[in-house]
Amino acid sequence: MISSRYAPIVALLLILALVPTIIHSYLQQKTDDEVIVSSTIPSIEGYTSEPFTRHNTEWVKTMFDSEDWFERIYRAADGKVIRLFVTRSYNHKRLYHHPELGLSHGSDLKREGVVMLKGERQIPVHLLRNNNGRGLVAYVLLSDGKYIDRPVVHQIQESLKQLVSASRPMTIFYVSDTSSPAGVDFNQTSAAVVLGAAIDRFNSDIEKQ
Template sequence: MLSARYATPVLVLLALALVPTVVNSYVGRKIVESPALRDALPEVLDGTASMPTDRRATTIKKEFDSEDWVEREFVDARGSRSVVLAVRSYDMKRLYHHPELAVSETDYERESVERVDGKHGPLDVHVLRSGGGSTVAAYALLFKGRTIGNPYLFQLTKAPELLLLGQRPLTLVFVEAPAGSRSEGVATPAISRLVSAVTALQSSPS
């Protein structure tokens, strides 16, 4: 028999597990956001041009249940390469639960959430670092133009709104790049490119 002192934590865990299923299964109305990410994400960021990657649409559909996405590779004048992926999906958990496993072959061992200054206010940036420290990935989760630091708590608190008003998609912006020098501190190439991409999406007319 379950001890009374464990009842509350268990109920909280069950609620966290059930919220994504309930929202995705029983909320029929979906709010469509525009423009499409392919149009919203600029082909040039910080003066650096890009080109589409060869990632397949079937992969994005399988991993994130989404058809609204774009991925571009940016190479600056020094030859520094960064890949920016933006995906919009109503299945929020697929976006926030270890997205790196779906889009990257790098083995990331360290994860943190950092507050970074953005044009429209502070951004919650999820930072992943590889074991050898040679590669950094950074991603942001956007909902109504604002970033999310704790997606589990966010989905739990937003569940009543989604159930009453309809599903609204979450947007993942994921950037992967070489780590850069130590002197760059928090502004690694991946984070800098992420901030630029998120700012562009926040500024995009809807």
């Protein structure tokens, strides 16, 4: 039996404990900036592009818990071929936890760490290189206007915020090629050009909202 003098405190704690359940299970609160990823396909001077058809909507839904995405091949005048994949999801872990295992299945990749994409604003890029000496994978994570360099730390912080607030989507910009030499600076690659263009186009649409 709880003493009556503690009843208000217990009631308050129970109400606070119910807040996340009410927000996420009943109200299903999610932020929506109304940007549609599939409408942010960048046009890049000096490159042609076409859809990449290996993956479909069902696969993306299963892999990333998302139905808003696009994937394209960009071809440079010098013959370089870059694959670009962009999606966003409220399930952040699906995006940051080894996306290369699904998007570059079968490649023998080694993580090099985080490098900075140079431009008006330096952006952290998660970079992997192919162990055969040629090719790379690079991706950028964006959530609530912030570029994520430490996704696990971000996930912990976001989980705490979501106890009392609506869910926010994360966006991944993912590029890969099979020809970049192992020693080349990422910022000198066609992959960096395509990645930067995709981010710029997405941010341009965000600013219009």
